[in-house]
Each structure stands twice: as C-alpha cells, then as structure tokens.
Amino acid sequence: MAHIVMRDVQKRFGNVEVIPGASLEIKDNEFVVFVGPSGCGKSTLLRLLAGLEDLTAGAIEIDGERVDHLSPSRRGLAMVFQSYALYPHMTVRENMSYALRVARTPKAEVEAKVREAAEILQLTEYLDRKPKALSGGQRQRVAIGRAIVRDPKVFLFDEPLSNLDAKLRVQMRIEITKLHRRLKATMIYVTHDQIEAMTMADKIVVLNEGRIEQMGAPLDLYNDPDNKFVAGFIGSPAMNFFDGTVTARDDAALTVELSDKTKVVYPCANPGQAGVGDAVTLGVRPENFHFDGGDEPAIKGEVYAVERLGGETYLYLQSTAGHETVVHAVGDHEVAVGDQVAVNFNPARNHLFDPQGRTIR
Amino acid sequence: MTAMTDADFRRAIRARTLRRNLWLAFLLLPPMAVMFIFIFLPMGSAVLYSVYEWDGLVRGDFVGLENFREVLFEPQKSKFLFNAFKNNVIVFVSVMVVQNGLALVLAMLLAREPKGYRFYQVVFFLPVILSTVIIGFQWKLFLNPVFGLVNNLLRAAGLDSWALPWLGLPETALPSMILVNAWHWVGFPTLVFLAAIHRIPKDYIEAARLDGASEWRIARDIIWPLMAPAVTIIVVLTFIGAFNWFEIPYVMNGLEGAPGYSTDMLGLLFYRTAFGSISATDSDFGAGSALAVLIFLFIFTVSLIFTRLLTAREIELA
Amino acid sequence: MQTAKQKNSSLDRVLIQIFLIGNAIIMLYPILMMALSGFKTNAEIFTRPFGMPSSFNLDNFKVIWTQTDVPRYLINSAIVTGFSVLFLLVMGTMAAYALSRYRWRGSIMVSLFFLSGLMLPLRLAIIPLFIQLKAMGLTDNPLGLIAIYTAMSLPATVFILTGFLRSLPAELEDSARIDGASELRIMVQIMTPLISPALVIAGIYNAVPIWNDFFFPLIFIQSPEWKTLAQGLTQFFGEYSINYGVLYAGLTLAALPIVVIFIAQSRRFIAGMTAGAIK
Numbered sequence: 001m002a003h004i005v006m007r008d009v010q011k012r013f014g015n016v017e018v019i020p021g022a023s024l025e026i027k028d029n030e031f032v033v034f035v036g037p038s039g040c041g042k043s044t045l046l047r048l049l050a051g052l053e054d055l056t057a058g059a060i061e062i063d064g065e066r067v068d069h070l071s072p073s074r075r076g077l078a079m080v081f082q083s084y085a086l087y088p089h090m091t092v093r094e095n096m097s098y099a100l101r102v103a104r105t106p107k108a109e110v111e112a113k114v115r116e117a118a119e120i121l122q123l124t125e126y127l128d129r130k131p132k133a134l135s136g137g138q139r140q141r142v143a144i145g146r147a148i149v150r151d152p153k154v155f156l157f158d159e160p161l162s163n164l165d166a167k168l169r170v171q172m173r174i175e176i177t178k179l180h181r182r183l184k185a186t187m188i189y190v191t192h193d194q195i196e197a198m199t200m201a202d203k204i205v206v207l208n209e210g211r212i213e214q215m216g217a218p219l220d221l222y223n224d225p226d227n228k229f230v231a232g233f234i235g236s237p238a239m240n241f242f243d244g245t246v247t248a249r250d251d252a253a254l255t256v257e258l259s260d261k262t263k264v265v266y267p268c269a270n271p272g273q274a275g276v277g278d279a280v281t282l283g284v285r286p287e288n289f290h291f292d293g294g295d296e297p298a299i300k301g302e303v304y305a306v307e308r309l310g311g312e313t314y315l316y317l318q319s320t321a322g323h324e325t326v327v328h329a330v331g332d333h334e335v336a337v338g339d340q341v342a343v344n345f346n347p348a349r350n351h352l353f354d355p356q357g358r359t360i361r
Numbered sequence: 362m363t364a365m366t367d368a369d370f371r372r373a374i375r376a377r378t379l380r381r382n383l384w385l386a387f388l389l390l391p392p393m394a395v396m397f398i399f400i401f402l403p404m405g406s407a408v409l410y411s412v413y414e415w416d417g418l419v420r421g422d423f424v425g426l427e428n429f430r431e432v433l434f435e436p437q438k439s440k441f442l443f444n445a446f447k448n449n450v451i452v453f454v455s456v457m458v459v460q461n462g463l464a465l466v467l468a469m470l471l472a473r474e475p476k477g478y479r480f481y482q483v484v485f486f487l488p489v490i491l492s493t494v495i496i497g498f499q500w501k502l503f504l505n506p507v508f509g510l511v512n513n514l515l516r517a518a519g520l521d522s523w524a525l526p527w528l529g530l531p532e533t534a535l536p537s538m539i540l541v542n543a544w545h546w547v548g549f550p551t552l553v554f555l556a557a558i559h560r561i562p563k564d565y566i567e568a569a570r571l572d573g574a575s576e577w578r579i580a581r582d583i584i585w586p587l588m589a590p591a592v593t594i595i596v597v598l599t600f601i602g603a604f605n606w607f608e609i610p611y612v613m614n615g616l617e618g619a620p621g622y623s624t625d626m627l628g629l630l631f632y633r634t635a636f637g638s639i640s641a642t643d644s645d646f647g648a649g650s651a652l653a654v655l656i657f658l659f660i661f662t663v664s665l666i667f668t669r670l671l672t673a674r675e676i677e678l679a
Numbered sequence: 680m681q682t683a684k685q686k687n688s689s690l691d692r693v694l695i696q697i698f699l700i701g702n703a704i705i706m707l708y709p710i711l712m713m714a715l716s717g718f719k720t721n722a723e724i725f726t727r728p729f730g731m732p733s734s735f736n737l738d739n740f741k742v743i744w745t746q747t748d749v750p751r752y753l754i755n756s757a758i759v760t761g762f763s764v765l766f767l768l769v770m771g772t773m774a775a776y777a778l779s780r781y782r783w784r785g786s787i788m789v790s791l792f793f794l795s796g797l798m799l800p801l802r803l804a805i806i807p808l809f810i811q812l813k814a815m816g817l818t819d820n821p822l823g824l825i826a827i828y829t830a831m832s833l834p835a836t837v838f839i840l841t842g843f844l845r846s847l848p849a850e851l852e853d854s855a856r857i858d859g860a861s862e863l864r865i866m867v868q869i870m871t872p873l874i875s876p877a878l879v880i881a882g883i884y885n886a887v888p889i890w891n892d893f894f895f896p897l898i899f900i901q902s903p904e905w906k907t908l909a910q911g912l913t914q915f916f917g918e919y920s921i922n923y924g925v926l927y928a929g930l931t932l933a934a935l936p937i938v939v940i941f942i943a944q945s946r947r948f949i950a951g952m953t954a955g956a957i958k
Binding site: 591 | 691692695696698699702703705706707709710712713724725728729770771773774776777781783789792793796798799800801802803804805806807808810811813826827829830831833834837862863887890891892893894898908909910912913916923926927930933934937938941942945948949952953956957
Binding site: 050082 | 856857860
C-alpha cells in the first residue's frame with residue numbers, strides 16, 4: 001500500500017550517466033512494469049528505489065515521506081531477484097524468516113507468517129528443504145514468499161522469471177498477477193520481455209538509454225505509442241517500418257511516398273509536425289495488413305518464409321523496396337514461399353514518425 | 362512533506378558513506394597492521410641494517426657498502442659464498458631434472474586414470490605433508506653406513522661394495538640429500554601437473570586421438586604445451602625453494618655443510634653469519650643482513666626473469 | 680590392426696601399473712619401515728632390519744610419552760598452529776571481504792600491498808625480526824610465532840579467499856540488505872558460510888607448513904617449555920642418539936597426527952596444499 005513518487009532522479013557511475021533524469025509516479029496498489037532493452041537503466045531505477053544504490057540527485061518519496069536517505073530495509077519494501085538470491089545454506093523456512101529474525105520478531109509471529117506465506121504459495125511441504133533441493137519454479141516461489149512474509153508496502157521484482165522455462169514463465173506470470181490482486185500491494189516489476197509487460201501491468205514504463213520514453217496502460221502504449229522506439233518495442237512480432245518522404249501536406253493529412261514509390265495519404269490532426277521533403281517512417285503492425293485489395297495502399301513483395309500455426313499464419317516478405325515485412329493473417333492462408341503478393345493496409349490505423357522518431361498524431 | 366531540507370538528505374546519504382568507510386577500515390586495518398609490523402618493517406630494516414656495523418645486538422656506525430664488500434670480495438668470506446651458491450645451483454638443476462622430471466612422467470601417467478589412480482595420488486602426496494625435519498632424520502637413520510636401511514638393502518642384494526657412508530663422503534652427501542628432497546616433494550609437482558592436465562578440455566585430446574596421434578604425440582603436442590602455466594609455477598617455486606634450501610642439509614649434516622662444506626647452502630651460510638656457529642665465527646648482523654639483501658635480490662631478479670620468459674612461452678604456446 | 684592396437688594398449692597398461700606400483704613402494708616402504716622400527720628394540724634393528732618386529736609392544740612409545748618432552752612439543756605445535764590458522768583465517772577473510780565485495784578508491788593499491796607480501800621471503804629478514812620480537816618481548820613466546828605465521832600466511836590467504844568471495848553473486852548481498860541485515864551480519868551470516876570450502880582449503884594450505892615449520896622456532900624459541908614439534912625433534916635426537924628404536928618411535932609419533940588427518944581428508948589436503956600453485 002504505497003504511493004511512490006520519483007522526482008527527477010539521476011544516477012551517475014563515475015562519468016557514466018545511467019539515469020540522466022527520470023520522474024514518475026506510482027499509485028497505491030498499482031502493478032507497474034519497467035520495460036526496455038538490456039542496459040536501458042530499468043534495473044538501476046529499481047535499485048535506486050530499493051536503496052541498493054544511492055541517488056546522484058533527485059528525490060524519492062513513499063507515501064509522502066522522503067526515503068532516499070534511508071537504508072533499504074527501512075523503506076518498507078521487499079525485492080525478488082532474477083537469480084532468486086536464496087541463501088543456499090538456509091532452509092526454505094530460514095530463508096523466508098530471515099528478515100523477521102534480523103528484526104527480532106517474536107518467534108510465534110515469525111512462525112505464523114511463514115506458515116501463511118507458505119500456504120499461499122503451496123510451499124508448506126518444502127519448508128525444511130534447502131534451495132538446492134527445489135525446482136526452478138519452487139525457488140521462485142520461495143523468493144516471493146520471502147517478500148510476502150515481510151508485509152511490505154511495495155514489492156519489487158527484478159526480471160524474476162527470466163531463469164524459468166517458457167511454460168513455467170506463463171504459469172508464474174499468472175500467479176504473480178493473482179498474488180497482486182490478493183495482497184493489494186504496490187508492485188513494481190522489471191523485465192525486458194514486453195509480453196510480460198503487456199500481460200501483467202496496470203501501467204507500463206518504457207525505458208531507453210536511461211530515459212522514460214512513455215508511461216501508460218498497456219493497450220494505450222500499443223495503440224498510441226508516443227514514438228518509434230515504443231512502437232517498435234511493444235508488440236510481437238514487432239511493428240514493420242517503411243522509410244518514406246513527405247511529398248504533400250494539407251490541413252488534415254500528410255502524403256508520404258514510400259521508397260517503392262507507393263503513395264500513402266496519412267490522416268492526422270497535426271500535419272504541421274513534418275514538412276514537405278522530410279524523411280519519415282511509416283509503421284504498420286503485422287495484423288493491420290489484409291489481402292482485400294481495393295484502393296488502399298499496398299506493400300508488394302516476395303514471400304520468403306511462411307509460419308502456419310493453424311489458427312493464424314505469419315508471412316515474411318521481402319518487399320520490393322527491400323524491407324523485411326511480417327504479415328499476420330487469421331486462419332490458414334493459401335500462400336507459398338516464392339509467391340509474389342501484395343498486402344494492403346489502412347493508413348488511418350497506422351503510425352507515422354517524424355525525423356526525430358516522434359509520432360505524428 | 363517533512364521538514365528536512367535537501368541538504369539534510371545529502372548529509373544523511375554522506376553519513377551512510379562514512380559508515381561504510383569505517384566498516385572497510387575496520388576490516389582492513391588489523392590485517393594490514395600485522396603485515397606491516399611483521400613483514401614490511403623487518404624486510405625494510407634488513408636493507409637498512411646491511412649498511413651498518415653491528416656489535417652483537419647493538420647497532421654501530423654507518424659503514425655504507427662495507428658489509429657487502431666483505432661478503433663478496435674478502436676471500437676468507439667470499440669463498441664460502443661462492444661455494445654455497447654453486448651448491449644451490451646444483452640443487453636447483455638436479456631437483457628440476459630428477460624431481461620435476463619424474464613428477465611430469467607420473468602426472469602424464471596418472472592423467473590416463475589407470476586403475477587405482479586415486480590411491481597413487483594419495484601415496485605420492487603422503488611425504489609432502491610431513492615435516493622436513495622428520496624426513497631428514499628418518500633418512501639420516503636410513504642412510505646410516507652401518508645399520509641403515511639403504512646399506513642393508515644393498516648388502517642383501519649382494520652389492521656390498523655399494524654400501525657407502527652416503528652422507529659422509531663429499532661426492533655422495535649432496536646427491537643423497539637431493540634424492541631425499543625428491544622423495545619428500547615429488548608428489549607436489551606431480552599433483553600440480555595432474556591438475557593442469559585435467560583442466561585441458563577432453564575434446565582436444567579426443568580430437569588428436571581421432572586424428573590418429575599416438576599417446577606419446579598427444580603428450581608432446583597437446584598436453585605439454587597446454588600445461589605451460591603449471592610448468593611456469595613449478596619452475597619458479599622450485600627455484601625459490603632451491604635457493605632457500607635449509608632444513609634438509611641442516612638436519613642431515615649440520616650447520617657447517619659437512620663433509621667439508623660439500624653440502625653448504627646460502628641458507629646455512631646466512632644463518633652462520635648472522636647468528637654465529639660453534640666452529641666458525643661470532644654473530645655478525647651487518648654481514649648477515651648484507652648476505653640477506655644479496656640473496657633476496659638474486660632470487661627476486663631471477664624469479665622475475667623466469668616468470669617473464671616462461672609466460673612469454675605460455676602465450677606463444679596458447 | 681584393431682587387435683594389434685588393443686594388445687599394445689593393454690601392454691601399455693601393464694607397464695604403467697608396474698611403474699606406478701614401483702613408485703608407490705618407494706614412497707610407502709620408508710614410511711612403513713619407520714613405523715615398524717618404532718616397535719623394535721635396538722637389538723632387533725641390528726639383527727632383523729627388514730623383518731617384522733617380534734611383538735608390537737609399545738615400550739619405545741612409552742619412553743617417549745613418559746620420559747621426553749615430545750608430548751609437550753605436540754601440544755605446543757597444536758597451540759601455535761591452531762591459533763595461527765584461526766587468526767589468519769579471520770583476518771584473511773576480513774581483508775578479502777573488503778577487497779572483493781566493495782568498490783572503493785584505492786582497493787587496487789591495498790590488493791597490491793597484500794600481494795607483494797607473496798614475494799617477500801621473510802626468512803631473509805630474520806635478523807631485524809629477531810631484534811624486533813626481542814624488543815616486543817615476543818621471543819620465547821608462542822605469540823611471536825603466531826604473529827609471524829599469521830603475517831606470512833595473509834598474502835596467500837587473501838589471494839585465495841578473494842577469488843572465492845568474488846564469485847559469490849551480488850544479489851545475495853542485496854537481498855540480505857533488503858532483509859535488514861547489517862554489513863557485519865551479511866559478512867558473517869550470509870557470505871562467509873558460503874566460502875567454507877575455501878576456508879578449509881586456505882586453512883590446510885597454511886596449517887601444514889606452520890605445523891611442520893622448523894626455521895622460525897629454531898630462532899625464536901629457546902626454552903623447552905615452548906618448543907614446537909619439528910624443532911623439539913632435533914633436541915630429542917641429540918638426547919637419544921643411540922637408542923634407535925626410540926628415535927624411530929619418536930619420528931612415527933611426530934608424523935602420526937598429520938598422516939591420520941591426511942588419510943581421512945586426502946582430497947581436501949591435496950586441493951588445499953596445491954591451492955597456491957593452481958590457478
């Protein structure tokens with residue numbers, strides 16, 4: 001239960017600016033995911049919040065209280081690490097109770113809390129085992145249990161699922177979301193996997209090179225990315241990008257000529273964001289292509305790979321302008337490698353980015 | 362919002378840093394102090410002492426390099442130095458050939474994991490853990506000319522003429538000691554070599570075997586070059602050990618390198634010079650310190666050269 | 680072709696075994712003879728040098744246990760070795776921990792400070808050390824030996840332990856920090872237990888040479904009260920120079936403790952003693 005504010009937080013290691021300045025607010029009971037490519041500063045941001053690193057400048061508040069001078073344990077938060085960081089020489093019970101024992105909590109209370117957390121996580125029968133004797137998923141649950149036992153205001157997760165296999169990952173994703181509903185605590189979750197971000201978050205914070213690119217609800221980010229980076233990062237398979245040049249502009253639209261000479265009229269509210277002659281990028285999500293023909297613009301190319309998944313089909317085209325293009329089609333689509341195809345798209349449902357990569361809206 | 366100002370927070374963070382530095386100091390100062398008092402201070406003093414005259418435990422006048430001149434160039438003293446030096450060189454070369462050569466063969470054989478190879482490892486290493494003093498005395502008893510085990514065995518084998526007073530003859534005393542040393546230590550290089558061989562990825566050896574290389578070719582072309590770092594370490598350790606050789610000659614034939622200084626070593630000479638001995642001279646801390654500085658400089662320089670040369674070879678071979 | 684090669688390799692195997700067995704005999708026979716001779720009377724040693732003793736009577740050992748200082752030497756060696764290993768492990772862990780688990784300016788300089796100790800042969804500084812210990816009242820005093828052994832062992836100990844401590848994941852420390860543990864507590868309760876194999880290795884690496892050392896006691900200990908085993912043996916050899924059975928028994932007794940531990944823990948011993956030479 002906590003309301004977190006990070007105000008112009010900065011972090012330098014020596015001369016390296018890891019976080020040049022980030023501000024964000026996290027509401028009580030929110031599930032927030034920090035996502036971004038490796039090295040984007042998402043883990044550093046989490047560690048600053050946890051108190052494992054000292055701020056270079058800025059402020060962090062939890063429930064209106066400055067905490068950036070407090071040691072990690074006094075900030076009322078718990079953290080689940082990528083490697084789980086279970087103490088190898090302690091049993092599950094000892095691992096889960098360690099924080100409470102350090103804090104000299106009465107024995108009976110420690111026992112009760114460990115029992116409760118173990119029950120929630122179905123670990124009761126493993127309490128006397130050492131971490132070595134547990135499976136990956138069980139270790140992960142112990143790590144979460146260790147956090148739960150402390151009744152923290154904030155849960156921090158640092159890429160907690162990246163060491164699990166695909167199937168377990170899906171399962172743990174659901175378990176963590178369930179846990180969030182049950183505990184009603186603020187949770188901050190760091191991952192480089194945008195699928196985790198999309199499926200778990202109330203709010204996603206996309207980071208790149210230490211900067212916050214965009215914050216918002218998952219589908220808002222998906223449907224209305226602020227810039228090319230977010231557009232490309234969120235969504236799988238990733239958005240297709242086509243280079244083009246603005247050839248004409250009026251009050252409500254920009255006309256763009258793609259490198260294969262295809263003309264696209266892109267309706268927008270602020271066409272003034274780009275001028276005639278500007279190099280822009282058109283973004284089309286794979287599922288926004290269709291084969292209906294008509295007078296909508298088309299990307300033409302040769303199919304070089306087809307993935308048939310039964311319910312859906314992915315086509316990989318080499319467009320005539322040389323762009324590798326992914327097309328998503330519902331159902332089984334009759335097409336073979338080597339076929340020449342044309343796929344249409346509706347310009348209004350796509351995105352155009354100005355030379356600086358900002359979305360033209 | 363609380364009443365603390367931004368400066369207060371900075372101060373609070375600085376206090377955390379200070380606490381951490383105090384903690385680091387608490388961890389580091391005791392071990393550093395012990396090292397300083399019992400290693401660096403005496404090592405430094407040794408250099409200082411070598412340029413003073415000494416009367417027993419009392420330091421006299423500054424005499425510059427006089428002590429060095431004395432031990433190096435006064436024939437009465439320098440003849441001991443050069444004799445001992447020669448003996449140390451003999452020890453180093455012999456140990457390299459006999460002990461480390463045997464160790465290399467043993468390691469290569471053990472690396473093929475023959476039956477009982479764990480047992481062999483333990484047996485070969487057993488003498489290594491024993492005190493040199495025990496080994497020295499034990500072999501002194503075994504080498505006793507009249508009733509020692511060695512001569513008894515020789516006589517039993519009908520080699521009566523070979524039953525010599527091994528430690529009593531200038532020609533056999535030092536070789537005997539070198540063999541005793543080899544017996545004592547051979548397990549050490551053996552297991553260091555063996556560990557180095559075990560670290561070579563099995564793939565290389567298997568690939569060579571598939572290429573049709575004989576065991577001998579594999580040993581020479583694959584294993585030997587790839588165990589170069591272990592060889593470097595053993596050569597340097599053998600060198601340092603040979604020039605610090607003290608216990609075996611001291612225990613087996615005494616401080617004077619009997620018979621006739623044929624087993625005299627730099628270590629014994631240094632000890633005699635510094636603390637005196639029954640037959641020879643009085644204690645002379647000045648000359649002793651000068652000797653110590655010379656020996657140290659020699660060992661240090663040559664070790665460095667060995668390391669350089671052998672590491673260059675490692676890189677070439679790697 | 681195949682069979683010829685196989686024959687060849689089985690012949691190889693026989694030759695290798697012969698060579699190894701021969702070597703094993705050379706290593707074991709003297710030790711066995713030393714032990715057996717300890718049970719023999721002087722007369723037996725002369726008349727039946729290779730045979731078994733007529734009986735395994737413990738007379739020689741009784742002489743040593745009741746009439747010589749060897750038991751005291753054993754105790755002294757145990758005290759000196761025990762405390763030296765304790766101190767060097769504690770201080771070595773402290774230094775290695777500071778050097779491996781924290782980033783701070785000057786840590787490289789301090790590492791070099793410790794590493795340079797590896798190259799300084801303290802034996803050659805025996806004269807100033809003697810004067811210094813005399814002034815400190817540490818000659819004829821086991822504390823003097825303990826201090827020297829601790830100091831001498833620190834460089835290698837720090838070196839060995841730093842390597843192991845570095846390999847522990849930082850997340851463990853972070854986790855403990857979030858759990859509210861102090862730095863001291865993290866070191867003692869979380870990190871140090873995880874390097875206990877390294878502590879055993881470092882302990883053996885140092886304990887064996889300390890237990891066996893002869894040189895420093897020879898110079899710093901004069902009174903029989905504090906003589907250590909290796910040094911005390913020289914005294915004992917002077918006193919019993921013609922009673923060979925007793926001498927052999929004394930050597931056997933002196934070798935016994937470490938041989939027993941070695942046989943029980945041979946793998947750890949071998950790993951420990953070669954730790955400095957294997958990277």
